[in-house]
Amino acid sequence: MFHLRKVSRDVARVAVKTRRLSSAPERSLVDLSVDKEGIAIVQMQRAPVNSLNIELMRTICDSVSDLEKDKCKGMILTSASPNIFSAGMDLMELHNPDMKRLEEFSKSMFDLVLKLFGSKIVTTAAIDGYSGAGACVVALALDYRSMTAGKARIGLNDTAVGIPPAKWVADLMTRTMGQRNTELALTSSFMFPAERALQVGLVDEVAKDKEDAVERCKKFIKLYDNILPAVRTHTKLSLRQDFIVEFEKNREQYLKDFMNTITNPAFQNGLDIYISSLKQKKVKAAA
Numbered sequence: 001m002f003h004l005r006k007v008s009r010d011v012a013r014v015a016v017k018t019r020r021l022s023s024a025p026e027r028s029l030v031d032l033s034v035d036k037e038g039i040a041i042v043q044m045q046r047a048p049v050n051s052l053n054i055e056l057m058r059t060i061c062d063s064v065s066d067l068e069k070d071k072c073k074g075m076i077l078t079s080a081s082p083n084i085f086s087a088g089m090d091l092m093e094l095h096n097p098d099m100k101r102l103e104e105f106s107k108s109m110f111d112l113v114l115k116l117f118g119s120k121i122v123t124t125a126a127i128d129g130y131s132g133a134g135a136c137v138v139a140l141a142l143d144y145r146s147m148t149a150g151k152a153r154i155g156l157n158d159t160a161v162g163i164p165p166a167k168w169v170a171d172l173m174t175r176t177m178g179q180r181n182t183e184l185a186l187t188s189s190f191m192f193p194a195e196r197a198l199q200v201g202l203v204d205e206v207a208k209d210k211e212d213a214v215e216r217c218k219k220f221i222k223l224y225d226n227i228l229p230a231v232r233t234h235t236k237l238s239l240r241q242d243f244i245v246e247f248e249k250n251r252e253q254y255l256k257d258f259m260n261t262i263t264n265p266a267f268q269n270g271l272d273i274y275i276s277s278l279k280q281k282k283v284k285a286a287a
């Protein structure tokens with residue numbers, strides 16, 4: 001939890017609205033606060049591993065929209081879970097899914113990626129722990145990433161579970177890491193420690209701990225203090241327009257591809273085994 005000296009009225013309104021959007025009224029899925037300089041911290045708190053289900057993705061998406069409306073300077077996406085930024089897509093959403101919900105899930109995922117990638121404000125992530133697959137995609141959609149050294153790993157491990165990454169996912173990674181590094185990362189499903197992630201450009205800075213990661217994000221956001229926000233946004237979006245246009249154009253196809261992948265019986269069998277192995281790990285650890 002961050003202790004902020006002053007929270008504006010606007011921010012209080014944002015926080016209330018965000019809380020209402022949560023699927024669990026008694027406990028918000030994100031903790032949202034804004035400091036006196038207009039920098040927001042959007043802290044995911046969907047225990048135990050911040051797996052991205054529909055509700056968490058929508059809550060993040062709506063939080064960013066609210067921050068944009070309130071003309072926030074920038075946002076820092078981070079996590080309340082110790083040692084885990086996010087475990088990626090919620091596997092329970094993908095396992096024996098209800099078709100209607102799966103479609104909603106897919107839409108929420110696309111909406112989130114587009115919202116983050118095309119956001120008017122400066123978007124950053126303080127990554128303090130595991131950030132695999134879907135979580136890495138979310139991080140890649142932001143402007144800047146700082147990651148703590150140590151046990152934390154980041155990467156797109158789709159091929160390790162037998163799935164070729166979607167074209168838009170590869171495109172997103174290529175924009176950040178270049179063709180060669182993306183090719184190596186995606187074909188090997190390598191999960192990068194912070195120092196290696198920095199070398200290939202997957203993250204921008206290595207931090208010593210979460211607090212340091214957050215501070216580095218703030219410093220990055222403040223780099224824009226002397227640039228007119230409208231000019232910065234215009235420049236950013238004109239450089240990103242090709243990806244956004246291509247995504248919108250192919251969105252229906254991406255949806256179909258996603259639905260086909262998930263509903264493929266071979267994928268479901270593999271997922272069965274994968275989920276059992278995750279549960280088994282816990283049983284073994286307890287023994």
Ligand SMILES: CCCCC/C=C\CCC/C=C/CC(=O)SCCNC(=O)CCNC(=O)[C@H](O)C(C)(C)COP(=O)(O)OP(=O)(O)OC[C@H]1O[C@@H](n2cnc3c(N)ncnc32)[C@H](O)[C@@H]1OP(=O)(O)O
Nearest residue numbers: 048049051087088089090091092130133134137166278279
């Ligand atoms: C499938 C995509 C097709 C193509 C789509 C196209 C584009 C999509 C964009 C990119 C694709 C993304 C796909 C994904 O993101 S799939 C998810 C990938 N994530 C993982 O494989 C991570 C799996 N989890 C772990 O490795 C570990 O849990 C950990 C995150 C490293 C944390 O380890 P630890 O602290 O030891 O905690 P546990 O392992 O004991 O887990 C606690 C608890 O949480 C459950 N859990 C873990 N991960 C997930 C998850 N992703 N979804 C749902 N639930 C998860 C785990 O089963 C434990 O539950 P129980 O307490 O009930 O046992």
